[in-house]
Amino acid sequence: MMMPPAEALAFALTRLHDLPALSARLGTPLEAGDIAAILEEAARFAEERIAPGRVEADRTGCALENGVVRTPPGYAALLEEWRAAGWQGVAAPEAHGGQGLPHAMLTSVFELATSADMSFALMPMLTAGAIELLVHHASEDQAARLLPPLVSAAWNGTMCLTEPQAGSDLSSIRTRAVPDGAGGYRISGQKIYITWGENDLAENTLHFVLARLPDAPAGSRGISLFACPKVLPDGRRNALRCGGIERKPGIHACPTCTMIFEEAEGELVGEPHRGLAAMFSMMNAARLAVGVEGVGQCARATLLAEAYAADRVQGGRPIAEYPDVARMLSEMRAVTHAARLLSLDAAVCIDRARAGEAGAEGRLALLTPIVKAWCTERGVEVASLGIQVHGGAGYVEDSGAAQLWRDARIAPIYEGTNGIQAMDLLVRKLPRALPEFLALVEEAGASDPALRGPAEALARAARHLAAASPEEAGAAAAPFLDAAGWVLGGGWLARAAAIEPALAADGAFFLRRLLPRAGARLEEALAGEMAPA
Amino acid sequence: MMMPPAEALAFALTRLHDLPALSARLGTPLEAGDIAAILEEAARFAEERIAPGRVEADRTGCALENGVVRTPPGYAALLEEWRAAGWQGVAAPEAHGGQGLPHAMLTSVFELATSADMSFALMPMLTAGAIELLVHHASEDQAARLLPPLVSAAWNGTMCLTEPQAGSDLSSIRTRAVPDGAGGYRISGQKIYITWGENDLAENTLHFVLARLPDAPAGSRGISLFACPKVLPDGRRNALRCGGIERKPGIHACPTCTMIFEEAEGELVGEPHRGLAAMFSMMNAARLAVGVEGVGQCARATLLAEAYAADRVQGGRPIAEYPDVARMLSEMRAVTHAARLLSLDAAVCIDRARAGEAGAEGRLALLTPIVKAWCTERGVEVASLGIQVHGGAGYVEDSGAAQLWRDARIAPIYEGTNGIQAMDLLVRKLPRALPEFLALVEEAGASDPALRGPAEALARAARHLAAASPEEAGAAAAPFLDAAGWVLGGGWLARAAAIEPALAADGAFFLRRLLPRAGARLEEALAGEMAPA
Structure with missing residues (x-):
């Protein structure tokens, strides 16, 4: 069974990243125990308060009546609970009512909230973006007036x-x-x-x-x-x-x-x-947040599918024991872990940049489009595998599996389509930051012998494509980004599996079975310009 | 732009297959012109009578009222037109009111009908299955009583x-x-x-x-x-x-x-x-029909996306001219063609078997699970690309793109999940028919130099896996089937592109950009048993 999301997040933030040390440098010291406790509490809130209403809220939907949008019945009380629990202000400045915790904590809370109900979580997610925008671009007077009601989630x-x-x-x-x-x-x-x-x-x-x-x-x-x-x-x-x-x-x-x-x-x-520039300065955080929506959908789909497969008996045994179902569940677990670790790398970069760490800003700029596009593609794919594990029941809404897949499909479009992300990575950023990208790839390649070959192939493709014509780069962008996601996500999962035995099977599955997809996408990326249709 | 489906079907049935000669051997001679004319008429019916109601019918849906299922308003008149036009009986015996045409013609008609409205087309598709069942298993008395009202689509x-x-x-x-x-x-x-x-x-x-x-x-x-x-x-x-x-x-x-x-x-x-055996004798036809549903969804998604991309202007030019959009459209076209050609190979086998051709039955048995699983996976994938081409508009139901994706998702589950198909191919059929499978693969490998390597890799994997343990075969089945689909579909598209210049660009795109996916899936298939989770 999959490591519970809160535990996996705490593991990543304390054993793969040193968030305790980083948070201390940021002046809001968190010990490993604090991190685990906050995430446990966020997971409890997500499971007990948000998740139970997800299927019913989807069924009810929204309606526009005389200019007012009527939302599902349970949402008003849920928003009150969200406000009272203070989750909106996790990473907001203390001066404006927030808790001033690292951005990586906010990212983790949002993975858990999205995983419980994406429709609901989108409201606080966009409010968090608005807070980010005001923190960086508002006048002092504006910040004093507008931040507190957003930080409290009143607005x-x-x-x-x-x-x-x-x-x-x-x-x-x-x-x-x-x-x-x-x-x-x-x-x-x-x-x-x-x-x-x-x-x-x-x-x-x-x-x-x-x-x-x-x-x-x-x-x-x-x-x-x-x-x-x-x-x-x-x-x-x-x-x-x-x-x-x-x-x-x-x-x-x-x-x-x-x-x-x-x-x-x-x-x-x-x-x-200068509005577009201001909007784009918060866009990075928003794009990362959308990538994390993909992670949340992966996690929920995996939990649902595991529970169904353990419970559903055919031919005298739970379907989880059939090799093809086991294959799907393993893929779901492995991809979920890799996507989560990839997104946390970017989230931690936001904190590292705030702490003044050299290179963190540049790393974040490269990771953001990869997290946004790769994690949201995986969200749809893993949710689709989740339907498949359920068989016929997966196509019936009662199971909740189809909803995840339907909900997840917006994320590859939101905040700049994944095609825009791919162009951002390959056409805009790679030519200016090739050495930084190669360093990222080398880091992944060093994490496991199985990654050396794919990482070298990715590095070769990057060197070639950073100097390619706009036509060639445009046609290569999407498969190139996808390959980068498989390699960098695989690198993180390999590092995690190396120190945490509970992740070893998922790591091995990813490296042996899924990583070859990177090679296929690189061949595609290197096929040259598009022939005229 | 994509070759219109009716034209592509007629091309395949007359220039890649010799349906005129085959139909003559079956005693229902059809000339190339007849085939094209029937398919043109079926396409006209699908476009003008079925397709216009698709989005509205989806919006209305069905309701159960006092034991009666109320269907969308337009469907009663549509079924009348379908009956009057005689499409239900295309391949049914003339003795029972049908037209006795080759099965490949029925398959083609159903691709066009499904492409116009899958919900509606499912009714005649299942009725066709019932006809098939009675033709093979009913007593003479039963056939005389039960076939005519099914063949006329009254029942x-x-x-x-x-x-x-x-x-x-x-x-x-x-x-x-x-x-x-x-x-x-x-x-x-x-x-x-x-x-x-x-x-x-x-x-x-x-x-x-x-x-x-x-x-x-x-x-x-x-x-x-x-x-x-x-x-x-x-x-x-x-x-x-x-x-x-x-x-x-x-x-x-x-x-x-x-x-x-x-x-x-x-x-x-x-x-x-002996009911299960009787049901399974018709299951092959039903599985092929479900695969064809995937083709129909591919085709409609591609047509919609092409129209939108030609129309939608951003930055002063139609988005179809942007390389990443062009890439998606090319993938949609190439996959649609390959899936269609693969499904027609199987459909023609039904007719060849009926004409007593040696090997046709065995070929059909191998192709059926591949068509069912590969074409339905592609249906979902291509429909998802179609949403992506539309950007934000793709996630709004008015575009019709999202409906295709939602509708297409049932097909990988219907009539034996795709996991069942993969086991059927690798565990049940391959060990008994390895030489026949290798011959199929060799045929694909010979169709273009780009296919030689992938075909050889597929053949090697087949030889290994045909003798593998049940655990290894079970874990390998799904990626193995998928690889087979890419190679065999690619083989057909290469042969088509070689004789039809209008398909050359799609063929080249498939071989250079998509075919590497076969290699990645084979690596996955050869990774051995699943590690315990």
Whole structure:
């Protein structure tokens, strides 16, 4: 059976990473016992408070009634419990009501929460992104006003980027912001795919909106960032509303809203025309968070499948004992562990960078697109294996297995599609940071003899592709990123298996059975430009 | 853009296979022009009559009301049109109202119908299975009574196999059949996952039910097959009813029923205690049909994604021109073609076997599990790529892309899970038919220099695994089957590309970029027994 997620997270943060030492350097010392205790408590909260409502919340879904999004019945009480337990502020500054713990702790808490109910967890996840944004880009006055209600989870935060004509290409955003003459702005435009954009849960919703000022230059350098609350400080409703919610294959309990701004009052966050840069500075954290959603879905799918396979008897024995079912369960476990360790490497880098460690920022920049894309692909795949382990019951919603698969499918699209992540890694970052990437790969290659060959092949491909034409690099990006995920994830799992006997079987399974996929994807990446279709 | 499916099917049946000559040998001569014309007409029917209602039917779904399953509004008229057009009887005996055309034509028609709406197409697909069953196992009297209404699609047929405790292991079936003293039987028991088991569309529903006679030995040798109509010849309702329908992630417009038999009147089909063998003789056709569902989903996903990518502009040009989107579209096209050609190889074998061709039966037996499992895995994968091409719009149901993915996910489970297929290939069939399998692989290896290496690796693995221990074979089965699919599908696509310039780019893409996956799966298959978890 799989090592319980909280235990696996604590193992990684104390025995693979030295979070106790790192947290001490950050001025918020945590001992190994503290880390384990916090994660145990987060797991208890996730299992006992969040998870039990997951299937019912999916079945109920959301509805838009007279401009208000009605959410599933249990969510109001659940959000109250989440607030009371203080999970929202785990990594937020103590000055604004948070606990100031390392980012890696927040990442771990969110893996556990997402694993319990992705629809619900998306609200605090986006609020955490809003907190991150304000911490880095708000004025002192803004921080004092806006952070405390977000940190306490009284308010939720949203990111209003996409417009119907501007998806992956944000430079074509049309939403306008006009100064109101009193230091504020009036925002007008339509934003789509706004997660938790409108809801009947939070006291207030703070929208972070990308828009153009009247004097803005065209393109991505003319976009500014504004904060627009649903309810204004004097209690009036702001001139913004939900125009509709999407019908989606999954995350039914999480409203995906069209938001309409009709001269809504807003305030500028950061410098004029620098909104995209501000948004992108928090994007790294958001992308990492989405990767962690993939990990959470992997973990839940594995737990469900293990329980079913142990229980379901065919031909006189539990199906877990049949070799093909055992194969699927082993793949699920091994991939879950590798994805978790890969995502924690990135999460710890955020803390290491904050502690001023050389190289941490650069490592984070390289890992972020890999974590986002590789872990979310694996989330869908492992959830699909989970359905398969259940057989016919897997395609019946009562099992809960299909929901994980439906929910997980959004993650490869969120926060920059996985294709965008692959281009970010191979076209934008690799040419500037080839030595840093090669060092990462070498580290993985050194972790086990089985990894030496694949790591060398990955390094060779990186050297070649860092200098390739845009056409060749574009066609190579996705399989290259995928190969990097298998090698780097495998490297972490090998290191873990080497010191923790409970992970030895999963490590061996990964290296012998799954790692060859890296080679196949590298062959694909090195096949050259696309022939004309 | 992808070659239109009807054109690709006609190309395969006339230029890769000689269906005109084969059909002449079968006594129902079809010229190349006839084949193309029938497929054009089937495509027109699928596009103009079936496909337009797909998204709405999914949205409406089915409901059980007072024992009657209410199906989407458009389906009654659609079934009338399907009947009037005579598609149900394409391959059925002329003596019973069919057209007696080759099975490959029926397979092609079902690819097109499934591609238009899988939920709807499942009803005629199962009816076709019932026809097949009666053709091979019914008495003359039974055939005369029961075949005509099935061939005309006035009735629909179901397969009642699974029970709550008997899924992959049918030997533990408990449903009982007691002779009524007048040559008939009374059937009692509960069957689950009965596709189209109850509905408000067909005049009558004929259930084929596996059950045990009072004197039946235990295990799979004591199971008999019975035909139980919903409405008896004298107009009375039979003592069987729908106890519930399942809530599923996809095929919402197709009711998946629990059927309760309470001393229902039935007649024996075939010999007593030989029901499982009779059911399995039709299972090959059904498994092939499910594989073809995967092909249909691939084709529709590709058409939708191509249209969206040509239309959607970002950064001043259609997204189809971005290399990573082009990569996804190419993969979708290449896999669709390969899966179609692989499934047609098996379909043509059915006709070749009927024409008495040596080796056709054995080839079909080897190809069936590969088509079932490989094509259905690809169906889910290609549908998922289709979502990804759409970006955020792919996760919104309006696009129709997510529905394909949700619908396609049942196919790896239906008619024996893909794990069962893999065991059937590697454990049951390969040891008895190794030379025949090696000949198939050699044929693929000879089709292009790029295939020689992978084919040799597959042959080596087959020789090793045909003599492996049950534990090693069990753990190797799924990746081995998958590798076989990549090699054999690649072989067909290479042969097609060699004679049809319109397929050259897809062929090259497959061989250079996708074929390495075969090697990775073979490494996995050869990794030995599973370590204890």
